[in-house]
Amino acid sequence: MDDLCAECGFRYDEADAPTAAADIRRLAGEVARALATPDADLAGRRRPELWSPVEYGCHLRDVLLVQRERVLQARRDNGFTCVTMGRDIRVEHEGYAEQDPDDVARQLTDAAALFGNVLDRLGDDWDNEMVYSWPQPQRRSLRWVAVHTVHEARHHLRDIRDQLD
Numbered sequence: 001m002d003d004l005c006a007e008c009g010f011r012y013d014e015a016d017a018p019t020a021a022a023d024i025r026r027l028a029g030e031v032a033r034a035l036a037t038p039d040a041d042l043a044g045r046r047r048p049e050l051w052s053p054v055e056y057g058c059h060l061r062d063v064l065l066v067q068r069e070r071v072l073q074a075r076r077d078n079g080f081t082c083v084t085m086g087r088d089i090r091v092e093h094e095g096y097a098e099q100d101p102d103d104v105a106r107q108l109t110d111a112a113a114l115f116g117n118v119l120d121r122l123g124d125d126w127d128n129e130m131v132y133s134w135p136q137p138q139r140r141s142l143r144w145v146a147v148h149t150v151h152e153a154r155h156h157l158r159d160i161r162d163q164l165d
Helices: 014-034 053-076 087-093 099-119 142-164
Strands: 129-132 138-141
Touching: 014 053, 014 099, 014 129, 014 142, 053 087, 053 129, 053 142, 087 129, 099 142, 138 142
Parallel strands: none
Antiparallel strands: 129 138
């Protein structure tokens, strides 16, 4: 995978992993504030191929919870193969568009705190690995997982803001 996201300009640098917890908490707070935008249609899709702001918020919340469990498992079982989170089907199965934006914002900040706590406590396990399923199965260190999760948060904050402008 290229180390630069062509869409948002995020550059993957595993040296940034130690600050990932703080970055994720901050970005989740920004998403939560965006979901509190007065008089905004947070559940409506601007285009059929784009998720709505609340759907992106739900997705990010679930990413943080899934990543937390993956990192915890990698600490117990270095090198395990993670399964896909089923990102697209969750939108329907969990009814993302029908969820209350205030609830999603609160859950998102809680998920960021939970995941941040796990990252803050990694100690000597940063180099533990998992076989990560996206974009293709590949061995990834927990450093990469942390940086990738910062990318997810930053990228989806941009997705939400683009729809609210």
